[in-house]
Amino acid sequence: MVTSVRRREALREATAWVRRTGETGRAAASARRVPWIFVAPAAALCSAVLLIPSLLGAFYAFTEWDGLTAPKWVGLGNFAEFFTRPEGTGVLAHTLVIVVCYVVGVNAVGLGLALGLERALRTRNVLRTLFFVPAVVSPLVVAYVWKFILDTHGPLNTALEALGLGAVAQPWLAKPETALPAIIGVMVWQFSGYHMLIYLAGLQGIQAETREAAMVDGAGSWLLFRHIILPQLRPAITIGVALSTIISFTLFDQVMALTGGGPSGKTETLGTYVYKQAFVNGQYGYSAAVALLLVGVVCVAAAGQLRALRREDS
Amino acid sequence: MSRGSRILACGALLVPLLAAGCANEARDADTLEISTISGGPNDPIDTVVREFRAANPGITVTVKKVPFDQHLQGIRRRLSTGRPPDVVTTLPGYGESSSSASLADKGLLLDLSASPWSKEILEADRRITGDGTRTFVYPVSSQAVGTFYDPKVLAREGLSVPTTFSEVLTLCRTVARKGKVAFAMTGQEGAGLTIFVGLALAASDVFADDPRFGERRLAGQATFAGTAGWARSMEHFQQMKDAGCFDKGAAGSSREAAAQAFAKGEALMAVGTTVTLQLFQAGDANLKLKMFPFPGSDDPAKVRIPIGPAVGLVVPKKAGNPGLAKKFLDFYAAGRERYARLDASVPAIPVRTNKPDVPDYAEALRPYLQAGKTAPIMDQHWPNPEVHTQYASGLTEILLGKKDPGQTLKAMDAAWTERAP
Known part of the structure; x- marks a missing residue:
């Protein structure tokens, strides 16, 4: 009651000041312009490197264009072609498999690490750093290191043979059955530490009293996790899932470095497919259409995540 | 949004477009631009350029070298601009979207049939270096x-x-x-x-x-x-x-x-x-x-x-100095035997014979x-x-x-x- 009276008084004083100074129109207009002046340089840069190329790209998605001669309008022809080409559905399927497996894998491992390292271990800070280090290394560098490890004559197979598990050793990146899991494994290995940090931050937001009260009531580790920790970790889970979804949909570096999309296109993803159609096959219009499709898929996924986040907030 | 703010926002969007338009500057008439692949320490093109400069005082030759993959990917982009390089290294025949025959089919390359070396191209390589009647690529080395x-x-x-x-x-x-x-x-x-x-x-x-x-x-x-x-x-x-x-x-x-x-x-x-x-x-x-x-x-x-042929040189139709570019290719072809020796390669157009050759x-x-x-x-x-x-x-x-x-x-x-x- 007191607050609303004060607010009304403040508003009355401000209106009186504007009337006294007679600056209503000009001052307000110039005050409104200030943010735009600050935003203009960034907007110019953003439009040059992002907005204009994206809009042009979206236009070319509806054309047949070889990058050399004038584009020819084909309407939705490129999109239809993607779904009728034999490799089109394969590319989409590989991408979805990677998205599902990576999102589940990286968040599960990240959460597991966070729960493990939340405890008062003497080495927890060292371990946290060790697990986080791969996330700050270039994905390309990580992929090349793993390519060496997973080579037929690489350290992994050598170690398996030394342990008497020679039958398990195989050309991991050359076999269609193992190449895609290998890529997902490398990605999960690299980014689990990053997701561990997200979940550690979430765990620190859970009040110790709540946990203690649950334990006094006789809750074991599983019940504590299921009914106390997990519900309060939902905002962190939403962020973790949203980030991992976007990363996995736009995956490019690791696939190019590890398998180049092979063997026989069995690890081709939307990202690598867009690149190859444009820069190897010279089909810029078709490539732009697939890229636009990728943007659409990512937007839908991100919108779903945002909706879930808002529901949590409310 | 006020009118002034709208103008400001439009300006912010237009500046990059205007900047891009102004970036296409004119090239000097005595300047030759060569776009090629990064070679080893004994890359013959360096020697050819040095000798070409000495034989043609007053001209400026710039050589832009980029790694193999980047170069191939960039050829189409550079040929589609208003002023592509005067001489471009590419792969002869088809096979890649930026290979010589792929570009020639789209009418982007200059016909080099009048060059003296064109008649000496091996019969087997004629379909790779041209369309049977015209020649679009100077085949540098053989494989x-x-x-x-x-x-x-x-x-x-x-x-x-x-x-x-x-x-x-x-x-x-x-x-x-x-x-x-x-x-x-x-x-x-x-x-x-x-x-x-x-x-x-x-x-x-x-x-x-x-x-x-x-x-x-x-x-x-x-x-x-x-x-x-x-x-x-x-x-x-x-x-x-x-x-x-x-x-x-x-x-x-x-x-x-x-x-x-x-x-x-x-x-x-x-x-x-x-x-x-x-x-x-x-x-x-x-x-x-x-x-x-x-x-x-x-x-x-x-x-x-x-x-x-392993690699070749082409002259884009929109090249700024096609005359100088052709002169450069003729100069290279005249000394091809000596230049090939620099990196132990073999010229794709044989010298003193009409048979292909291989390294020793x-x-x-x-x-x-x-x-x-x-x-x-x-x-x-x-x-x-x-x-x-x-x-x-x-x-x-x-x-x-x-x-x-x-x-x-x-x-x-x-x-x-x-x-x-």
């Missing part, structure tokens, strides 16, 4: 596919160079029994050595009976799946795999790992082109390798050597070249890279024991397009 080996290693193992395909299989089995492999191999995407073995086999299996297959396939008069020679070449590859010619994990080995296996003597031979010598020397310049013709047939008379370490291939027992580097006739990808993938799947070879040929036909992309 031939053969089998690298270290004579000392082969002698130490008590083996001799095979001269028929059956002898190749026998040698593979003998070497496999000793715990080694006959041929270094990798099937990894984009790095595979499978393609060289495939081309070496197809040279004998296909081109001995049908020397014009490449042109007939381009004209739509033949298919891969419908040609007995191609089926035979795939069967031969399968037989090599079954005879233990390659490492069991070859499909998953990197090119570097295969080259190291060869350098260490774990793999006794490697099929490749003459331009891959440095890869197989694995940094050891003292390794004196030799090359013998890969016998893709049991009839020595039917053995053929794949040979063709591949002298065993020379009698075949002299006798005209050659085949093209086949993918230079393939209109898009997807055909090559299907072929390489099919060979890798044979290494993995996965695919019926006939399916690969059908996939290559399915990937064939009438026009280059």
